[in-house]
Amino acid sequence: MPSLTEKLNQHGFESNDDYDFQVCCLLDTPTNGIRTLNIEGDGERRKTAFAQALARALEFSHILYHDFTDTHPPLPDVILPPSRDELGREEPPIEPFDRIVTEACAQSEGDPTALILDQLQAADFREHMRLYRLIKDGLWEVRGGSYFANPNRLLIILISEQPLYHALRQESFRLWIGRQSERQLVYHPVDFGLGPEAQPVFDALTQLFEALQVAPTRREFTRLLDDIRRHVRTVEHLRLSLYGRLEAIEREALGDPRLRGLQDQILEATQHWLIAEHIELSDDRPDPNQEQR
Template sequence: MSESLQKRLARFGFESNDDYSFQIRCLLNSPLRGIRCLNLEGEPARHRTAFANALGQALDYPHILYHDFSQKKPPPPEVILPPSRDEAGREEPPIDPFDDLMSKACAFSEGEKTLAIIDQLHEADFREHIRLSRFLDSQQWQIKDASYYANSAYLLLLLISDQPLYHSLQKASYRIWVNRVSQRLVCYRPKDFGLGEEARPIMQQLDELFTQLGMSPTRTQYAHLLHDLSQHVRTREQLELALYAWLEGLERDQLHDPELRPWLDRVINALPSLVGMDDVEILPPLDST
């Protein structure tokens, strides 16, 4: 794969300055002792869901299945089947949505790479943790009297929970912390956005402002800010609005802190170096290497 994982994740909706290629490489090349399982930890938010879906696409998984335990009312099935009855004529209850996903994951994994994303696992009955733990070891999913077998070479299970996993389940999982906002600081240059050296003064002031805010914007976020600064922002209040609009994880209280005003004003004072320039280029994310 010539394109880096970081770039592929960004292409499929998860952009970050942080590079997760080392962890994913270790996971996918770990010795097989059952089903590979990835536990995504992080602050309670949906950024882990975005990472999970982007990862499946970035790794070219043809089958990406998703179940959310916080969704109390399951979505309607694609095909509505008539109620089934047993030999005694008793109507059998429909298959549970989670069991349906796991049976499909087993079936798809027989011949193709399959990613099963299990979200909001903390909302599930604890017995589901135990079932998953047994499944990782046995590669067998049991639904009533029926058994479904997974191909460990093709199936990857991905778990998202806001609370710690059952001990045995965590023991069998590879754990990654996914940051809500980027932690790795990237020093951008004017040419990264198709700009000349005359844009350097305002970018230096922006970098100092980001340091005060404890933020590390992604390439796309930085490009959006430069565009707004060159075309629209003319006052401190407008700068605050632009920052809040584009920087995920930035709290409004941070922007309204009186101690931040000098750094905001320095950015405004440096605006003449940027105003009137051609449009800012939003290019693919930089590699972390």
């Protein structure tokens, strides 16, 4: 069975970090209200990618998403005609936020449902307090109507670029998503089906990653390695490939003169590796004279 990390990767979120423990605490600890995950960090939209991938990895039947900074939210599947009160006054349409929370409550009555609320810092503070009541009591009120959520089937995921309202933080499990993985993996040639002649290239890359303070994922490293093997022949090539393949790398850092020596070392090690590969391939070719005999 695929691990949580593998499932997150399949659904668009790559990381060297393992989130099994945090998700276990979130889902397997008894609670009196609705389980709520508060995603913090400096990962910008990586937090959104994690929320979406986590909901899919956990196989929620319904995944509802609302961004408070979206000025043009998608239209609902069913558009109701304007309603009027007892005095004949036309009531305004239900706000997208109210509509999606109401839908989440309804869906949770029958199926596992994830509600992702993004960019919560842009919401009115009164909405924070309404969310707190929903998490505590499972109740959402819209224009005098009450909607109840099933706490056993609803997961709420909150994403904000600023600290949450204190009461919401108290009811949430916090999880940090950084702009890159915190765990630095050390890769070896054998992991990629390569021989020991590639080891100097791996060592030189590891030193550069440490100097740049980046932690590439396996897929990022694999693609970078393919570039180095097939295309990279100059320092400029190397910098372009590093920037193109590693999400967390800063373009300005690659031009730091203090890193030039490490970059030259990678190119030199690559040249020796490619020569060794060429010689090995030449030795493996059959002797035409032997075939004639």
